[in-house]
Amino acid sequence: MIEAKGIVKSFGKLQVLKGIDFHAGKSEIISIMGASGAGKSTLLQILGTLSTPDGGTLEIDGTDVLRLGQKTLSVFRNRKIGFVFQFHHLLPEFTSLENVMIPALIAGRTEKEAKGAAMALLSDLGLEERMSHKPSELSGGEQQRVAIARALVNSPSVLFADEPSGNLDSRTKEDLHRLFLSLRDRYGQTIVIVTHDPQLAGLCDRTMYMKDGLFLGEENAPEPESGNVPVPEVPDVPTDDRP
Numbered sequence: 001m002i003e004a005k006g007i008v009k010s011f012g013k014l015q016v017l018k019g020i021d022f023h024a025g026k027s028e029i030i031s032i033m034g035a036s037g038a039g040k041s042t043l044l045q046i047l048g049t050l051s052t053p054d055g056g057t058l059e060i061d062g063t064d065v066l067r068l069g070q071k072t073l074s075v076f077r078n079r080k081i082g083f084v085f086q087f088h089h090l091l092p093e094f095t096s097l098e099n100v101m102i103p104a105l106i107a108g109r110t111e112k113e114a115k116g117a118a119m120a121l122l123s124d125l126g127l128e129e130r131m132s133h134k135p136s137e138l139s140g141g142e143q144q145r146v147a148i149a150r151a152l153v154n155s156p157s158v159l160f161a162d163e164p165s166g167n168l169d170s171r172t173k174e175d176l177h178r179l180f181l182s183l184r185d186r187y188g189q190t191i192v193i194v195t196h197d198p199q200l201a202g203l204c205d206r207t208m209y210m211k212d213g214l215f216l217g218e219e220n221a222p223e224p225e226s227g228n229v230p231v232p233e234v235p236d237v238p239t240d241d242r243p
Helices: 040-047 070-080 096-106 110-125 140-152 168-187 198-201
Strands: 001-009 014-024 029-034 053-058 081-085 158-162 190-194 206-211 216-219
Touching: 001 040, 014 040, 029 040, 029 168, 029 198, 029 216, 040 053, 040 158, 040 190, 070 081, 081 140, 096 110, 096 140, 110 140, 140 168, 168 190, 190 216
Parallel strands: 029 190, 029 206, 081 158, 158 190
Antiparallel strands: 001 014, 001 053, 206 216
16 A cells, blocks of 8 residues: 655755655554654655655655656645544634545535535534534534545555644543554555554554654554553653654
């Protein structure tokens, strides 16, 4: 589904990614962990086609995305990729339903089709009674679920999430973590999550650890015991404030 090789990226004289290889299979959930400044978000932006690497190759769903022109790439991104961020980026003047409809309308679907798809997703995510509410009238967890519905409205092949639960309280965070597992089961997306949260990482199929622009290694999800999902320990990665 996603195949990246030799990804490098610099900002001025600072090399942030130093030859990253990354693979994610269909319907796989992968978390990427590491200290601030390790290059996690930069890698996610490149994998999501929001940023261009200085070198390397990237294929998503069989398409060499680095060879696409800007217009073609925008269409590909809109139809094949969904994004969820820590801060929901919902448009404050629109209702939940309208926020979710927007990507479908951009993709050229009729208003009827877009509305139907948006309503179905919001209902599926437990927001039947909140469709007419604007973001300021929603809780943080509800806003994040609206953002997830927006990311899913065009049935993308891949869902990228950058610290999706970083701004939520512990109970809402746990609900959101479980939601990601159910999304894969319902819709079959490949999901790549950048997170500092070991609980969320412990729910994923694989966890990959970054330090100074390279992967240190990875850990497969352990088998649950007695219904409890173990949380893998994060390697001893010193924190710093580099980009």
